[in-house]
Each structure stands twice: as C-alpha cells, then as structure tokens.
Amino acid sequence: MTALADVARSTPSGEGERGNRPTLAVDLGAVGANVRHFARITPGEVMAVVKADAFGHGAAGVARTALAHGASRLGVTSLDEALALRFRHIDAPVLSWLNPVDANWGAAVREGIEVAVPSAEHLAALAPGARVHLHLDCGTGRDGAEPAAWPGLCAAAARRPDVSVVGVMGHLSCADAPSERGDASGREIFGWGVRVARAAGLDPVHQHLAATAATLNDPLSHHTMSRIGAGLFGIDPSGPGRLTPTLTLTAPLLGVRTVSAGTGVGYGHTWVAPRTTTLGLVGVGYADGLPRSASNRAQVLVRGRRRPLVGRISMDMSVIDLGTEGAQMGDVVTVFGPGTAGEPTVAEWASWAGTIEHEVMTGLGPRLARRMS
Numbered sequence: 001m002t003a004l005a006d007v008a009r010s011t012p013s014g015e016g017e018r019g020n021r022p023t024l025a026v027d028l029g030a031v032g033a034n035v036r037h038f039a040r041i042t043p044g045e046v047m048a049v050v051k052a053d054a055f056g057h058g059a060a061g062v063a064r065t066a067l068a069h070g071a072s073r074l075g076v077t078s079l080d081e082a083l084a085l086r087f088r089h090i091d092a093p094v095l096s097w098l099n100p101v102d103a104n105w106g107a108a109v110r111e112g113i114e115v116a117v118p119s120a121e122h123l124a125a126l127a128p129g130a131r132v133h134l135h136l137d138c139g140t141g142r143d144g145a146e147p148a149a150w151p152g153l154c155a156a157a158a159r160r161p162d163v164s165v166v167g168v169m170g171h172l173s174c175a176d177a178p179s180e181r182g183d184a185s186g187r188e189i190f191g192w193g194v195r196v197a198r199a200a201g202l203d204p205v206h207q208h209l210a211a212t213a214a215t216l217n218d219p220l221s222h223h224t225m226s227r228i229g230a231g232l233f234g235i236d237p238s239g240p241g242r243l244t245p246t247l248t249l250t251a252p253l254l255g256v257r258t259v260s261a262g263t264g265v266g267y268g269h270t271w272v273a274p275r276t277t278t279l280g281l282v283g284v285g286y287a288d289g290l291p292r293s294a295s296n297r298a299q300v301l302v303r304g305r306r307r308p309l310v311g312r313i314s315m316d317m318s319v320i321d322l323g324t325e326g327a328q329m330g331d332v333v334t335v336f337g338p339g340t341a342g343e344p345t346v347a348e349w350a351s352w353a354g355t356i357e358h359e360v361m362t363g364l365g366p367r368l369a370r371r372m373s
C-alpha cells in the first residue's frame with residue numbers, strides 16, 4: 001500500500017471523509033458474494049487469483065475475504081506477489097505461475113509457495129523441495145510449455161525426486177466465446193497433457209484449466225479446481241448479470257464556474273461550450289486510471305443525474321458539464337459504481353475507452369484513497 005493510501009486510512013473515517021478526496025470504495029462483501037457464487041457452481045476447489053494487487057482492489061484484503069468465503073488457494077503471477085502475501089501473514093497455499101528462469105526458487109521453497117513450471121530450463125533451476133504445477137500451453141501461443149515439449153518436460157520432472165509435481169495447469173484463450181473451436185481444442189490438449197503426465201509416473205492432484213469465463217460457461221473445463229480472477233471483482237466476460245460489482249469511485253467538486261458559449265475546455269480545446277453553462281472540476285485524471293481515450297464520451301453522476309465529462313481528461317483532473325442545474329463546490333461526484341443509483345459502471349467506462357473492465361480496474365492509481373468495507 002502506498003504512503004498516500006496510508007495517510008488516507010489513518011484519518012478518522014466517516015461519511016465526511018469520504019466526501020473530501022477522491023476515494024475508491026472496495027466492497028469486500030461483494031467479493032465474498034462472488035466467491036460464494038463460484039464455490040457453488042464448481043465441484044472442485046476455487047483458487048482466488050489476486051494478481052496485480054487483486055485487480056487494483058488490494059491483494060491482502062481480497063485474499064483474506066476470498067479464503068473466508070470458500071476459496072481454498074491463492075494464485076498470482078510473480079513470486080514477488082506471492083512473497084508479499086506471506087509478508088502480510090497470509091499462509092494459505094499460493095501458486096505463482098510467471099517467473100524468469102533465475103527467479104528466487106529458494107525463497108519459494110522456504111515460504112511454501114508453489115510454482116508453475118513451463119520449461120525444462122525452469123525445472124532444472126528449481127531448488128530442492130519445490131512443489132510444482134507443470135504448465136501446458138493449451139492454445140494461448142503465449143505461456144506454458146508447447147505440446148511438443150510436454151512429454152520431455154514430464155519425463156524430466158519424473159527424474160527429479162527432490163521436486164514434487166502436485167499439479168498440471170493450462171489456460172484457455174477463447175473461453176469468453178464458448179462456442180469457439182479454440183476452447184474445445186484447449187480442453188483436448190489439457191486432457192492429453194494430464195494423461196501424458198500420469199504415464200510418466202507423475203501424480204498431479206490439482207488439474208486446473210478454467211478461469212472466470214470457462215468456469216461460468218463450460219462445465220467440461222472444471223477439473224479439480226478453477227482459477228478465478230475477474231469474477232471475484234464482478235466481471236463476467238460473457239455478459240452482465242450473475243456477479244456483484246465491487247468498486248465505487250467518488251470525488252468532490254473542487255471548483256464550479258459558469259462559462260459563456262464559445263469557451264474552450266482543457267488541453268486542445270476538444271470541447272467548446274455550445275451555450276452558457278456551468279462546469280465542475282474533479283481531481284481525478286488519467287494518473288488515477290480514468291482512461292484518456294474516454295474523453296468527451298464518459299459520464300459521471302452528480303446530484304442523482306448523469307452528466308458528461310467534457311474536454312480532454314488530463315493527468316490530474318477532469319471537467320464536467322453541469323448544465324444549468326445547481327451544483328456546488330464539495331458536492332460528491334460518483335465516477336463509477338455498481339450502477340444501482342444510476343451511476344456509470346466500470347463496464348461503461350471500459351466501453352467508452354474501447355477496452356475491457358480488467359484494464360480499467362488494474363489502471364486505478366495509487367493516489368486514490370482506498371476504503372475497504
């Protein structure tokens with residue numbers, strides 16, 4: 001957590017505080033509800049994926065919440081992220097799956113962190129006592145061992161008595177569109193990979209292929225465990241409805257001014273007032289994660305009504321066209337939230353920016369005060 005966030009958290013809390021600075025409210029209750037949903041629909045274990053600081057929500061808080069609501073394991077990309085969880089006294093099983101060949105494998109063993117192994121080079125570099133999940137590329141063309149290298153990797157792992165192979169993992173590339181052929185072929189490659197591992201004499205008790213989308217839409221992909229990231233935070237890549245949103249971003253109006261028709265706003269004057277109107281200023285910009293590409297498209301909620309952001313979103317601030325209805329300095333603007341009071345959602349921000357919710361969430365900056373509830 002950053003020093004700024006610590007300052008924010010050390011001040012007395014209450015509604016007054018919420019109003020006086022840009023604040024990202026993280027609803028851990030919603031995270032819990034989402035975890036319970038996944039625990040209900042999967043026969044196997046739920047691994048809570050808390051990479052990228054739990055998609056900007058705060059890894060430690062999300063990890064504890066997920067473990068309390070039905071997740072039995074945690075997943076992250078780098079070993080550093082896994083070690084940070086241990087530093088916060090979280091001792092649940094953790095898997096780290098994306099590391100350089102010369103990572104600190106000794107620390108992984110000492111801290112009881114399981115690691116994914118995508119290559120013979122990684123396998124050879126492991127410290128004695130390592131607990132590993134062999135990682136097979138099931139069609140991403142990106143990470144994991146290529147199928148051609150898989151039998152050799154399994155055989156090499158079987159020749160290392162000081163290393164325990166506890167799992168086999170894969171990842172699907174087209175799970176958000178379950179009718180696509182990529183998904184079925186990914187499932188086939190994975191099934192083949194598990195059979196090859198067994199034939200090599202390995203006993204991978206954890207077999208996991210599905211992330212959020214496949215877990216929701218493709219029961220054939222479930223195996224013994226699902227790795228859930230986006231879904232913890234209310235993102236359903238296949239469409240809205242089943243999960244609970246987790247974030248609300250609010251910011252106070254720092255300034256209100258009336259301008260005449262023809263007034264240009266922000267860098268480059270990409271918006272010029274077409275009539276006399278009132279403008280409001282909020283202290284959140286692209287450094288805080290508002291995508292600049294949403295300039296002149298995005299909306300916020302002020303006094304219960306949607307208002308457009310106008311002009312370019314700049315690094316530290318954005319401007320709202322408040323029209324002719326009243327608003328005053330200090331009014332709290334809702335940038336996004338669950339949508340239940342009419343405010344925009346993260347999904348709408350993503351569509352205004354031409355991206356996905358994941359990118360908006362993980363882009364939220366350290367300057368925002370985080371408030372957990």
Ligand SMILES: *Cc1c(COP(=O)(O)O)cnc(C)c1O
Nearest residue numbers: 049171211212227228229230231
């Ligand atoms: C990020 C990630 C996940 C989680 O995916 P979601 O779609 O966010 O649930 C699972 N597995 C791997 C390998 C990942 O990198």
